[in-house]
Amino acid sequence: MPELPEVEYVVRRLREYAADATIRKVYVADARVLRPQTPRLLARRTEGRRVTGYERRAKNILIHLQDGWTLRIHLGMTGHLYWLPLPEKLPPATRAHFDIPGGRLVYEDSRMFGRIHVHQAAELPELFADYGPEPLSDAFTWQSLRAAAQNLRGPVKPFLLDQRRVAGLGNIWAAEALFAAGIDPRRGVATLGDAEWRALHRAIRRVLKRAIAGTFTVTAKASDFPDADLLTMRVYGREGQPCRRCRRAVRRMEQASRSTFFCPNCQR
């Protein structure tokens, strides 16, 4: 479930609840979430080290530690990462947890598409070398978006999901941004004009900012993130329901084996 806004939420919560934590001990209940690394390696690199900062890069959570180590946690489809105060019981889908003073950092993940890796901080630039700009940073402009599509063909929706073009857009907000920009997800990137690139760029930023603000308006359990608010979606998950703008039925189609929702009337 987590996309950029939820990952951002997690990072801000960790800064709030687990600032200056020291990792005392690591427990791995299912080593598959570490692949290709191992519990032994994870323990060796993290135990006894203090957290020096939390950061989000695309949909990755970075936990910087003393001695130049960084935990990189990707939540995949069903991952959750949050601080849990000590008396509370670990949930059944806990795959790993980190003991810190006063509580635990819990990594829960039913489908285990997420990953926990430890890296030397120096190797991070290489790790993220292929990522596109952060959509909420100054580096992301409508010109940079247009440039990322140079010499590419194919529909705009899969283009937006490609982390090398823009970092951190997922299926929901790609669909919502295209609706906000009034662009049909089937349109080829080569057919978009400057006015459309501008509109798309603006829509991506607006939609993500609104989603981030939204995650903070709902109270979440144990500082975990709340589910994306389907009530505020314009098209995502609304197949057959009336478009909130023109009342015509929202359509669902498949693109690159992912579902795409759009309004054929409002998006052209």
Place this chain on the structure above:
DNA sequence: CTGCCCCTGTAA
């Protein structure tokens, strides 16, 4: 680019 794979849970 698309298709297949990785996994489990939930709803129709």
Place this chain on the structure above:
DNA sequence: TTACAGGGGCAG
């Protein structure tokens, strides 16, 4: 029982 799920890596 089947369909579907908001993640990404990899081969073709």
